[in-house]
Amino acid sequence: MLIRRSVLAQPVFAWRTSTRPGLVRLRSTWDDVRLRRATSVRSTVDGPLTLGYLGIPEGTSHVMPFLEKQAARGGPVLRRSTRTVPWAEALAPADVDLMAIGAPPARVRPLLSARDLLLPFRVELVVPVVPDVAAMRARVSRKERQRVARQRRDLGWRLEHTAAAEDFQWFYDHVHLPTMRRRHGPATRSLERDIALQCVFRRGFLFFLTDEHERVAGMLCLFDRRTRTLTLRLAGVTHGAPAHYATGAFAALYVLILEWAAVHDVRAVNLSGCEPFLSKGIFQFKRKLHPQVVRPADHFGAKRLLLRVVRDTPRVRDFLVANPVIAEAPGGGLEAVYFHDDRRAARLDLRWEGTGLRGARLTHLDSFLRSTSGGGTPFVSA
Structure with a gap:
């Protein structure tokens, strides 16, 4: 099976x-x-x-x-x-x-x-990428940029990239699923584990935001080599803990991935999609990164x-x-x-x-x- x-x-x-x-x-x-x-x-x-x-x-x-x-x-x-x-x-x-x-x-x-x-x-919300870390950092709203810089300094945040299958399993079980269940309850929808492993992890990148002691947030991204587009597919904070949202860890992960994209020949970061309403919380959150709102390139x-x-x-x-x-x-x-x-x-x-x-x-x-x-x-x- x-x-x-x-x-x-x-x-x-x-x-x-x-x-x-x-x-x-x-x-x-x-x-x-x-x-x-x-x-x-x-x-x-x-x-x-x-x-x-x-x-x-x-x-x-x-x-x-x-x-x-x-x-x-x-x-x-x-x-x-x-x-x-x-x-x-x-x-x-x-x-x-x-x-x-x-x-x-x-x-x-x-x-x-x-x-x-x-x-x-x-x-979909898509951020064009240029090969300049300072320029990508400048896309973020000034208030958010200052907060992330302060937290990186005070908490020792850094971006970790891993290709180990056991790290994917840990991310799926201890970061992504707990976050989805806490935020959406019975309405949770996500990629099935096997599809996430075979079709995203093995064709993309898994990132963690870490502090001096542990991984506090994670993001699984698909990379389309044809278009050089990095698409954010699954995300979460460790154990779905509200404390990690309170520190701004989830938001910081987006900023660090944009910086990573600037030095790894990525042309665009697709922040993923949402319903066409300004009241959608994820739209207002991602708007701080100044993405372009576009119609999806897939069948939607x-x-x-x-x-x-x-x-x-x-x-x-x-x-x-x-x-x-x-x-x-x-x-x-x-x-x-x-x-x-x-x-x-x-x-x-x-x-x-x-x-x-x-x-x-x-x-x-x-x-x-x-x-x-x-x-x-x-x-x-x-």
């Missing part, structure tokens, strides 16, 4: 993540065919607010958990149901307040209406997320204001969209600057929800 899993690891991983154009096209075609019957999710959170999702199955693990978490605001998910339905249901009225539809553009664009936002299904880059307001309710308005989006901009590219109304101020504290977005758009909810044009007012030009 172990041999069989090892043999299957490479094709399974490639099918999920490959950026080679031929395989991306094949995966996209397959996804479009299977959408003849789409995954449908209906979820209600306290308030109440009812969310819906229709589209590719990956939406149940990428899109819905985020929407539920933000909508529940710390409360429980009261009801959740999942089924498979004909794609034609995307054209039918949905018995929900807010609907997300995840599919290729050719399926999504014909559905667009004035109450819809067209988003990338996911975004060929998919879109249509966010539709079905009912104009106070809870829907609360959600839209609290979760500014990264949307398709007129004429191409990506932009930030902030909602507000006369009672709710735009969440401009959720920053977009320094991420390569084309600009930001401030949109009054009365105009978006009641007019036939939607739209908004650009207030910053990148």
